[in-house]
Amino acid sequence: MKTSSALSVLAVAIALAVTSPDRLPASQEQDAPEVESAKQVNPLEGEDPPATRIAQDAARVGAMVGDEAGAKVTELLRQLFDSTLSDDVRLQAGTQLSQISAELDDSDLIRRSAQRQLDRRVRLATVGIQALKDGPADGNARQLVNDLLLRACVDYENGNRDVHAYVVRVNYELLQQSHPDIFAKIGPVVLDDYFNYNLHFTLSEALLSRIVSDYRTEKGPVADCILGAWVTGSQVTDTMVRADVKPSTGTARFDLVVDGRTKTDTTGRKSPATIFTKGNHTFTISKPLLFDGSGFATEEASMDVEVNNRTVGVSTKYDRIPILGGIAKSMARKEVQRKQYQAEGIAARKLAQRALPVFEAEANDQLVKANDSIQNGLLQNLRDRGIAPAVYSARSSETHFAISSRTMAAGNLAAPKPPSNPAPRKGVAIQLHESTINAAIDGLGIAGEMTVVEVIGKIESALKELLDRDVSLRSSDQVVDDNTDFDFSKSDPIRVRFDEGQVVLILRTGFFQKDKNRRVPRYVFEIPVGIEVRDGSLFLKAPRTDPRGILSLRPRAIEGKANLRSVAQARGIAKELLDKAFKQPLTELDSTLELELKNRENLELQITQLQISDGWVTLVME
Secondary structure: OOHHHOOHHHHHHHHHOOOOOOOOOOOOOOOOOOOOOOOOOOOOOOOOOHHHHHHHHHHHHHHHHOHHHHHHHHHHHHHHOOOOOOHHHHHHHHHHHHHHHHOOOOOOHHHHHHHHHHHHHHHHHHHHHHHHHHOOOOHHHHHHHHHHHHHHHHHHHHHOOHHHHHHHHHHHHHHHHHOHHHHHHHHHHHHHHHOEOOEEEEEEHHHHHHHHOOEEEEEEEEEEEEOOEEEEEEEEEEEEEEEEEEOEOOOEEEEEEEEEEEEEEEEEEEOOEEEEEEEEEEEEEEEEEEEOOOOEEEOOOEEEEEOOEEEEEEEEOOOOOOOHHHHHHHHHHHHHHHOHHHHHHHHHHHHHHHHHHHHHHHHHHHHHHHHHHHHHHHHHHHHHOOOOOOEEEEEEOOOEEEEEEEOOOOOOOOEOOOOOOOOOOOOEEEEEEHHHHHHHHHOOOOOEEEEHHHHHHHHHHHHHHHHOOOOOOOOOOOOOOOOEEEEEOOOOOEEEEEEOOEEEEEEEEEEEEOOOOEEEEEEEEEEEEEEEEEOOEEEEEOOOOOOOOOOEEOOOOOOOOOOHHHHHHHHHHHHHHHHHHOOOOEEEEOOEEEEOOOOOOOEEEEEEEEEEEOOEEEEEEO
16 A cells, blocks of 8 residues: 555545534434335344354453453343343343443543443443333334344444344334334434444634635726825735634534735825825625535625725925915815815725625635535535435534534444544544444445455545545555455445454455465454554554464354365465565554645645544544
8 A cells, every 4th residue: 555545545534524522512313314125135144142242242341441340341241231131130230330331440541432332332221121121012022122232232333234233223113113112212322322423524713724725915006086086006905815713503604704905005186186195904804604514605795994094295286386385285185184084985985896796706606616516526426326424414613613424324323422532723633433434335346256456446446536536555566466356245345343543354255266266265354453643653553463363263154164274274365465465563654634725835734643442533633
């Protein structure tokens, strides 16, 4: 991968929609999209039994808690999701888990993540179990609720798989149709934790001003009639454009502000006097802009003008006549002073009449182009791939401009609320949930037998269309293995999970070695890649591929029967591919992103903060 292209994924994230500091809460959706008809596939075949999956999830969360409390958490989580136990036992387990969570040291990132995960599991499970206990729940209702809890809190949380999300969505709607009393209690929690926005974008006023800023100097003649005097001369106008973010809910709002200064050097002639004047006028044009996440709306601009003229000389046709010349000059100065406010008011009005329509026309033209680029460019491209954001939330404070969106395929799930994150002082913050990336991966059309070049090519092609520029994920000297093809599963072939400090790439694939005419059955590979910012640079930490490394395979194949030989072959191929991709334990990547600005020098942003935790990537660039 080219290090200069390493942030292309970030560009995809920004383009998909557009972090919300806690003080700018996004409004919550009140309902979920409808589920499409069931797919005639059985991608759940070969799963471990529920008890095994529950035990694995409980052990993972317990390990994050650590020490003595970790063992308690592990056992209590197993009880909470064990549908064979009584409601009272399970609810008591939930109460104890909440107490443990409240006592965790939230200054530690991993324990803070464990706290969020515990709270999310307990919140949904206890509401569901209590609803079953309170109402006349038949066997069908119990099965629907317990299956929903297992698929959402255990399976989807760990794999972000479409098939698990689909089961949750189906059970969710069946409860709504058949058991409205239970649904009324469990539905809001599902919405809050699994249908929330999965991409948040916050822009500081300082950076927004840099993006919209434009400095101009314009020179021109003056020729006008003011109070019967013919005024001629020259003028120079300097203007600077900036953004002024305004508090707003429902839409994000900012004023496009033009601060201007006009200097004039004029001569006013009205017989018998000629007045020489220098002007230093300031003006401010404000045009309100509103953004709802998918396009801009605008209101009429307003303009304030402050005119400041200074008389620097007076002459009359009587200047050469003794005494009379002095009297004429004195009378001319008094007349100028008497009419100064009236003349300056006329000058201000004329300045506004000239400048305001020009600014309005130019600003509106740029907004039309911007909306067309968003709707018919970016969003249409995403719609064509089936991954356009369906829901937006935009808002603004005195200092920040924030947008959230939810991107998910029909029948899928999205995200819980993101970890808290302070608003960037002068840059941009992005919070991206793994479900957004997985929706984008689904749009690539990766399935079945594909070469390495084909997989990379699909990603490059999608990025090129999305960003409207060439993108290369391969360096010129990189050797691509053309003897080994992937054989991806039809269901969830590639998934990404954001763990603590690392991105876990989950592949459900087999291999075809063309030079040996050998097929290796499909297995589940979990490849963790560490990512960190260190001393202003971005580093990738390669996964270990030695026998004790953390590259893992399921003990059996996804499809068909596995044997020790095919397991060894699959691990060997995976090791070979990873060793070629990661030639060093640490790979330094370009930590900058360059924004192209029209007619101006490009704006360079650098990553200053990167946090991967509980399914979210939080990125701050300044």
